Amino acid sequence: MLDPLSIFLRGRPADQWFLYGFSYTALVLAMGIRFMYKYRGNAYQQWRTVSVMFFQLVFSFLIPAWMMMMNQPEFYFSYFWPLKYEYLFPDTVGWFTGNYARTGVFLVFWGAVMSFIAVPLLTWYFGKRWYCSWVCGCGALAETVGDPYRSLSDKSLGAWKVERWMIHSVLLIIVLLTLLLWINSREQGTILGSYSLIFSKTYSFLIGSMFSGVIGTGFYPIFGSRVWCRFGCPQAAIMGIIQRRWSRFRITTNGGQCISCGNCSEYCEMGIDVKSYAQRGEDIVRASCVGCGICSAVCPRGVLKLENGTVSL
């Protein structure tokens, strides 16, 4: 049924991956429009949603399809290591540069520059929101399809503890794995031997499909819309550390205006107990905040504002 579209976009008949990408994008667009209607008075929400819809459609759907048509590797410009951990695995790098000459080199270069220069810089300047709630495809699905489930995220202190352990463990595993694979390939496979393949395959299965796929969406109605982003995403973990320690980004509390109503915490998809900060007049600087801005949108007293830096008197 989707064959004509697939042939038009990618130059080949539809397969399961095309169906997956197509449905994903269609859902993001449809639910994105619903979301924009729901928050129609809020300019931040409008722009942010247009942005995730755009990146999903163009960078995660059209461009990879077009690259296939051009007999280039299917590449996602809006995903970097460590979220697309295999982009910096020696096999992938070798395959890109070996099979696709100049384009391949460019892709590897793009990936490395984004991972190690652009991501830290942008995160320092804007907080991780520039990616998580403006660009990322997982974020796009969470923000649009996941919107009705945002209040289900667990706000307890216990959940926060679990979150910090899990997400940082995932990050550690990926960093170690990447290092290991590089050392292994330099030593011509003497360390891991034939295990290296099994090793990375198992990992991709565990994280890639289980976590971001099944848990990511299937568990929206149980754990809220951002389970994957909160507990499992290594990209979010890195940006979270930058955001928590160095970023200019914060959510400012407007003096003593909080009436402790709890709307902000209720609708935080990342399970941050925003109220616990706001009612004490404290700014919110949290590693997990993806800057979706919903706390600010639902606050009935105008207490919260997402800001890059502070206003000095």
Add this chain to the structure above:
Amino acid sequence: MHVVIIGNGIAGTTAARHIRKLSDCRITMISDESWQPFSRTALMYIFMGKLKLESTYLYEDWFWEKNRIDRVQARVREVNPAAKNITLGDGSVLSWDKLILATGSRPVKIGVPGENLPGVQHLYHLSDLDVLNRLSRGVECAVVVGGGLTGVELAEMLVSRGIRVTFMVREKGLMARQLTPEESNMAGRIIREHGVDLRFGMQIREIRGNGRVESVVTNDGLEIPCGLVGITTGVAPETGFLYGTGIETDSGLLVDEYLRTSVKDIYAAGDCAELRTPAPARRAVEPLWYTARAMGETVARNVCGNPEPYCQGIWYNSARFFETEYQIYGQVPATTPSGITSLYWEDSSGKKSVRINYDTATGAVTGFQTMGIRYRQQVCEHWIATGTHISGVLKNLSMANFDPEFYRRFEAAIRACRLS
């Protein structure tokens, strides 16, 4: 030392929290309303299904345990200052070394025939929500009497259930004694746009019904059929059970600047307290979340032996008329006094406005009031406290803006108002 706090509203819980910061004494907090301190200001969101009751709890359970704040759910029947104890509803007696009264308010009756009919309802306590939930089922029309902020909230709550609401306000405009006419009109317009039948200059004479409310009669003899009457004409300090204790009262429990009542070792904070010497331009009883919280903090210091006078500070408040937010910092009286110039800007949509009051002679700003635009409290207070000249304020006005990013900005238009 054992500190007993009667009331677990924002005044009581803030006091308890701050006493724990300063002292290792035993703390017991008593309330008949709810075991879990919750946010009274969130009642409307619970009713409208936006929040669960649990989401409005002020702190998680571990907080009370960790801070060793004992909670007791009981009605305090009697306070006995001589024996330094209190008697609870079940007759048990609890002794104290210092007592904090943070008993809040109770809704006032309006004193018309039929007021006790089923279907006539206040909005203050958690239990009122259950009754309202039950009453609003199957009701098509309701009347809300009393044009304060709680009335506006109750109207919004009922409208959200598809009930047609007649909102009766005694004054000639909405909150006419607090709001400048332009803002009052704007708020009235917004309320009407949501389908509320807002009536000014109308008072209630009688509530009629046979076993349940059927209609209300106004002072002009107009009879309005309705299945529910919401009374939101105001609140008064909850002090009834303290008769005969020797604690001096007027409308509330009279306290000095250290929030001490007339009886040694008994303090009062929050809605129930009445200041003997309020600051200029401020009221002696200010039944507000913000003031109750500030008093809770001050009373904690005084109880712990770090005497600190309660400072009313620069007035601020915020509210909402349906989706339009309202904020005020400093003094913006309903009628601008002589010697004060009031700069007013209103957006062509009729849903946003900014008002800045300043001293005509010196140019020092004295107050800010906004509708549909968020302003930054620290900045406005700083300008007011330092008497910043209106020109300087207008020049740096964008510093005060607290709207989310990408919102349209109006500083230029506001500046232009001064020139014209």
